[in-house]
Amino acid sequence: MAISNKPIVWGPFAAGGTLTAFITPVLILLTLLAALGHAPDLLAYERLHALAGHWLAKLAVAGVVFLSLWSAAHRLRITCYDLGIRADTVVATILYAGALAGTGASVLYLARI
Amino acid sequence: MSRKPYVRAMTWRWIVRHPRYVRYMVREFSCLFIGGWTLLMVWGLQQLAEGPAAWAAFLECLESPASIVFHVLALGFAAYHSITWFNLTPKALPLQIGERFVPDAAIAGVHFVAWAALSLAVLYLAGAF
Amino acid sequence: MGERLVELEVLRYHPEKDTEPRFQRYSATCREEWVVLDALNHIKEAIDPTLSYRWSCHMAVCGSCGMMINGEPKLACKAFLRDYRGVIRVEPLAHFPIERDLITVIDDFMAKLARVRPYLIPKEAKPLSEGEYRQTPAELNHFKQYSMCINCMLCYAACPEYGLIPKYIGPAAIALAHRYNQDSRDGGRDQRQQEIAATEGAWECSFVGACSEVCPEHVDPAGAIQQVKIKSTVDWYAQHLMPWLKK
Numbered sequence: 001m002a003i004s005n006k007p008i009v010w011g012p013f014a015a016g017g018t019l020t021a022f023i024t025p026v027l028i029l030l031t032l033l034a035a036l037g038h039a040p041d042l043l044a045y046e047r048l049h050a051l052a053g054h055w056l057a058k059l060a061v062a063g064v065v066f067l068s069l070w071s072a073a074h075r076l077r078i079t080c081y082d083l084g085i086r087a088d089t090v091v092a093t094i095l096y097a098g099a100l101a102g103t104g105a106s107v108l109y110l111a112r113i
Numbered sequence: 114m115s116r117k118p119y120v121r122a123m124t125w126r127w128i129v130r131h132p133r134y135v136r137y138m139v140r141e142f143s144c145l146f147i148g149g150w151t152l153l154m155v156w157g158l159q160q161l162a163e164g165p166a167a168w169a170a171f172l173e174c175l176e177s178p179a180s181i182v183f184h185v186l187a188l189g190f191a192a193y194h195s196i197t198w199f200n201l202t203p204k205a206l207p208l209q210i211g212e213r214f215v216p217d218a219a220i221a222g223v224h225f226v227a228w229a230a231l232s233l234a235v236l237y238l239a240g241a242f
Numbered sequence: 243m244g245e246r247l248v249e250l251e252v253l254r255y256h257p258e259k260d261t262e263p264r265f266q267r268y269s270a271t272c273r274e275e276w277v278v279l280d281a282l283n284h285i286k287e288a289i290d291p292t293l294s295y296r297w298s299c300h301m302a303v304c305g306s307c308g309m310m311i312n313g314e315p316k317l318a319c320k321a322f323l324r325d326y327r328g329v330i331r332v333e334p335l336a337h338f339p340i341e342r343d344l345i346t347v348i349d350d351f352m353a354k355l356a357r358v359r360p361y362l363i364p365k366e367a368k369p370l371s372e373g374e375y376r377q378t379p380a381e382l383n384h385f386k387q388y389s390m391c392i393n394c395m396l397c398y399a400a401c402p403e404y405g406l407i408p409k410y411i412g413p414a415a416i417a418l419a420h421r422y423n424q425d426s427r428d429g430g431r432d433q434r435q436q437e438i439a440a441t442e443g444a445w446e447c448s449f450v451g452a453c454s455e456v457c458p459e460h461v462d463p464a465g466a467i468q469q470v471k472i473k474s475t476v477d478w479y480a481q482h483l484m485p486w487l488k489k
Contacts, residue, residue, distance in 0.1 A: 041240025072148030117257035205468035
């Protein structure tokens with residue numbers, strides 16, 4: 001049996017899982033505060049736009065988006081199999097493509113800022 | 114004596130056969146909320162790029178009841194992902210010093226402390242308090 | 243200690259006459275301090291000699307008497323009647339074909355154990371004249387936990403991925419490979435990687451963790467598998483991104 005190339009997809013999954021474990025809850029809290037009408041200062045247009053204009057911030061945001069979407073896609077792929085959906089290759093292709101598309105979109109929008 | 118081994122079929126019901134499998138599925142389902150919220154933010158990026166009016170509209174959408182419910186659920190599931198992830202870290206990354214292993218609670222504990230510190234720092238820098 | 247009337251609902255299957263398994267209920271007067279294995283032995287002796295099951299040591303070291311007790315993989319010699327209320331459901335270990343009654347077909351498991359080369363493969367040939375291998379307590383502890391496996395297969399019964407993907411090499415086999423990979427006397431990791439870093443190796447694991455929860459020897463196969471995944475991932479990226487690096 002040959003050594004698998006699974007690390008290609010597992011590496012970003014593990015990195016994304018770790019990243020989202022550390023930062024996603026607090027980020028959700030920020031937008032939850034906004035949803036409740038108490039948007040934190042950072043979410044004001046001028047501040048956020050200025051921050052997102054910096055190339056370093058764009059790189060960071062794109063990276064966070066990629067790792068978050070990829071780890072979610074990978075986990076959903078496994079879950080689909082756990083629930084009895086046998087067409088793993090099809091599911092994997094759709095989900096990873098979705099993660100890449102989301103990343104691509106974020107890069108596009110960041111470029112416009 | 115003839116052999117005729119009987120293979121028991123596995124159905125999706127394995128998920129509810131024991132609390133540990135239910136907890137596993139809950140953990141796995143956190144991906145829907147983490148992924149979903151991230152996609153929501155990607156849309157937000159688009160609105161941010163379009164200008165102040167679009168961004169204001171985005172913030173207004175966030176204030177809808179559906180959005181609030183989603184956020185509360187997402188926060189819960191994301192936190193569950195974090196808790197399960199940090200508790201599993203010592204298993205994946207054991208640390209042997211001399212003859213002994215660093216206790217799991219210590220390794221996980223360091224992660225929880227860092228998580229709390231990072232979260233507080235982000236909240237402060239974002240002007241949430 | 244007194245006696246107690248215990249009802250067991252046991253899954254029966256005799257291939258020569260049954261097309262599918264069926265439950266049979268037994269009422270047995272048991273001693274309060276008995277384990278499920280004692281109840282089965284009593285039933286076989288006094289009530290129904292046709293009941294078949296594996297057992298040996300009766301002290302949780304041989305790994306023979308694994309079965310599903312109220313839906314949970316357990317060693318029958320370690321499942322105390324006092325911990326159960328009502329009718330106790332006894333079935334063969336999940337995810338294995340049923341040979342007869344509580345006896346499962348374990349050929350797949352035995353083959354997988356052999357595939358991971360569960361023996362020391364020294365880095366260099368060392369003649370006897372050079373003396374013994376020496377190992378510090380620290381080096382021993384580096385693999386000791388993973389050497390405690392008694393091959394009881396409870397982990398395979400608990401693992402949903404093994405149930406869903408029969409080709410998956412499984413927790414005990416990977417933990418066994420890890421035991422040798424972690425041994426300072428060993429140099430055979432590359433050979434074992436062909437099995438445990440293959441698709442049907444560690445990569446079918448989704449870290450449910452049930453295997454480690456049910457393991458009677460606290461081997462923690464789940465931990466072993468994640469460590470294999472991480473090491474394999476680091477190796478893969480190092481090999482593909484920095485091919486000039488010698489191992």
